Amino acid sequence: MALINCPECKAAISDSAFKCPSCGHQVKKPKRTLFGKIVKIVFILFNLLMIYSIFAGMGASGDVINNAASDAERAGAALGAGMGAMMLGILWVVGDIIIGTLVFLTRPKA
Numbered sequence: 834m835a836l837i838n839c840p841e842c843k844a845a846i847s848d849s850a851f852k853c854p855s856c857g858h859q860v861k862k863p864k865r866t867l868f869g870k871i872v873k874i875v876f877i878l879f880n881l882l883m884i885y886s887i888f889a890g891m892g893a894s895g896d897v898i899n900n901a902a903s904d905a906e907r908a909g910a911a912l913g914a915g916m917g918a919m920m921l922g923i924l925w926v927v928g929d930i931i932i933g934t935l936v937f938l939t940r941p942k943a
């Protein structure tokens with residue numbers, strides 16, 4: 834740990850400090866760790882994947898419902914699509930809670 838001078842008030846401050854204790858000037862920007870960055874990217878990708886899955890799923894089940902030969906087949910496809918959407922919704926919420934917690938825990942500390 835070394836001492837540096839605050840660019841604002843020229844006070845001697847620790848080079849590991851993010852803020853100058855005498856004037857409050859932000860000396861260093863708090864940074865995410867590499868793991869924190871990966872977690873954040875995973876979080877964004879996960880949400881994009883979920884949005885994509887829901888749209889892709891809706892399109893696919895819509896085709897089955899329109900092309901079904903019988904009412905039973907149509908009902909089955911509609912039920913399957915509903916169940917699939919519900920499962921996907923649960924997966925989305927659970928995934929967001931788990932990854933969201935990691936994003937929160939790895940947030941940059943000031």
Ligand SMILES: [Zn+2]
Binds near residue numbers: 839841842844854858
């Ligand atoms: Zn200062």
